[in-house]
Amino acid sequence: xxxxxxxxxxxxxxxxxxxxxxxxxxxxxxxxxxxxxxxxxxxxxxxxxxxxxxxxxxxxxxxxxxxxxxxxxxxxxxxxxxxxxxxxxxxxxxxxxxxxxxxxxxxxxxxxxxxxxxxxxxxxxxxxxxxxxxxxxxxxxxxxxxxxxxxxxxxxxxxxxxxxxxxxxxxxxxxxxxxxxxxxxxxxxxxxxxxxxxxxxxxxxxxxxxxxxxxxxxxxxxxxxxxxxx
Numbered sequence: 001x002x003x004x005x006x007x008x009x010x011x012x013x014x015x016x017x018x019x020x021x022x023x024x025x026x027x028x029x030x031x032x033x034x035x036x037x038x039x040x041x042x043x044x045x046x047x048x049x050x051x052x053x054x055x056x057x058x059x060x061x062x063x064x065x066x067x068x069x070x071x072x073x074x075x076x077x078x079x080x081x082x083x084x085x086x087x088x089x090x091x092x093x094x095x096x097x098x099x100x101x102x103x104x105x106x107x108x109x110x111x112x113x114x115x116x117x118x119x120x121x122x123x124x125x126x127x128x129x130x131x132x133x134x135x136x137x138x139x140x141x142x143x144x145x146x147x148x149x150x151x152x153x154x155x156x157x158x159x160x161x162x163x164x165x166x167x168x169x170x171x172x173x174x175x176x177x178x179x180x181x182x183x184x185x186x187x188x189x190x191x192x193x194x195x196x197x198x199x200x201x202x203x204x205x206x207x208x209x210x211x212x213x214x215x216x217x218x219x220x221x222x223x224x225x226x227x228x229x230x
Contacts, residue, residue: 002031009035014042017054019175021148024058024140032056033143055174057146060166061128063158069111071095073124075102086115086124141169148177153189160196177223190224197222 009020009032022032036053043051071086075097078084087095094108095115116124141147147170151159170176178193180186 002027005031006035006038010038010042013039013054018052019055019057019146021057021059021146024060026139026143029056029058029140029143055145056143057148057175057177058140058144059148059150060162062149062151062162063155069113069126069128070106070109071104071111071113071115071124072127073104073119078123079121082120085118085120089114089118137165138169141166141173145173146175146177147173148179150179151193152181153183153185156189156192156196159193163196175223180224 005022005028009022012020013036020032020036022028033056036056040051040053071094073086078097084095084097087097090109091112091114092108092110094105094110096102096105111126113126116126147166149159149162176197178190180190
């Protein structure tokens with residue numbers, strides 16, 4: 001819920017977070033910015049010296065990504081005697097079996113996947129719902145400080161299309177993060193993305209398999225997140 005996003009943003013901002021990542025949704029961004037504004041006011045009232053407002057980051061996807069999926073199932077075919085472990089395991093109470101509603105509340109589900117393996121009948125599936133980039137890119141990127149792009153090895157065409165859409169606005173960002181799970185051909189894929197983004201080759205003296213490597217460019221930092229976790 002939006003009030004919870006505002007509260008969480010406010011809490012993490014006051015706790016000293018440097019960057020807060022939220023969905024690329026105008027309503028979510030507005031709620032997060034409200035929390036950041038409140039944090040600034042509180043910091044001033046408390047006379048916190050050196051307080052810095054965290055960067056606000058949004059996540060977008062090039063191709064399918066588990067960060068942008070939702071659980072789905074047909075509650076009408078669930079056996080009556082099922083103990084409903086899916087309902088118990090959901091961390092955000094997105095699965096309900098109530099008198100007025102049964103199934104997955106998509107506005108709550110964030111695709112963690114915990115419910116998929118616990119269904120005794122294998123009735124739950126996950127479907128990806130990538131961010132509609134063309135519709136929100138200009139509105140979203142003009143309001144934030146950082147961007148995380150989720151991708152997978154081999155999604156050259158999808159990444160190129162996304163990057164071309166975003167390119168007019170990326171120059172004003174402080175950080176661009178490329179999140180890519182480990183896989184065969186990972187290093188070559190990241191080098192291909194460098195060429196698509198026109199990021200100069202770096203010589204950091206470290207293996208690209210490290211958790212994150214920051215590459216300095218003219219207008220922003222790029223961070224490769226390649227820890228292999230979705």
